[in-house]
Amino acid sequence: MNQVTEGHSIRRYDGELRELHYKVLEMGTLVLTQVKEAVRSLRTADVSVAAKVIEGDDRVDDLEVEADTEVVTLFARRCPKGSDLRLVMALSKAITDLERVGDEAVKIASCVERLYADPDEYPSEASRNQVLLLADLVVRRFESALRIVDSWEAEEAQQFIASQHEVSERFHQTLGDLMDNGGSDAGGANRAVNLVLVLKALERVACHAENLAEYVIYQAMGLVLRHHAV
DSSP: OOGGGOOOSSHHHHHHHHHHHHHHHHHHHHHHHHHHHHHHHHHHTOHHHHHHHHHHHHHHHHHHHHHHHHHHHHHHHHOOOHHHHHHHHHHHHHHHHHHHHHHHHHHHHHHHHHHTSSGGGOOOHHHHHHHHHHHHHHHHHHHHHHHHHHHTOHHHHHHHHHTTHHHHHHHHHHHHHHHHTSOSSHHHHHHHHHHHHHHHHHHHHHHHHHHHHHHHHHHHHOOOOTTSOO
């Protein structure tokens, strides 16, 4: 049993908190798959995979509604206080971030559809691989953030936030390379724009992953880290 949700005299209350935690993890697993599939569609130039990512966003939205409903029910039924209140608030905020990660996956998939709509407009392998380097880093970090939310390890969350600069450095390096190699023809410019949009979506996914780690620190220590360095 998770220690974070254990110890109430009303055992059903523990179960309701765990159920909400599981729902958030289920949502996190789904959006992680969405991001991975969107990246795979870019790596393989498979627009059918991109289309499935876009279609799958409805399930992400459904899970958001289900999870939000559980949050409201918990507030109405249990009036959580202290660490329980922080737990519910942390999970509620995580739900919002995860829904937005799903949106970013859709944005990546939409860019892939535009990039591979015309064989004459395909991006160069070099440019695509530059973006994929950031994509692989972001996917690994998002996986780590979900593990931290699963375990509620505040120390790991602090270490995670402290290493966020890796994403920023990779993002700016890749952005500069793409702008330098965007090409002078209209097609080259259009390709560069779509690849930059993919980069921005990946950067936002990384920011949402950082937010998840901040919520773990808030739950465990009561510290609000927004706008502050660790």
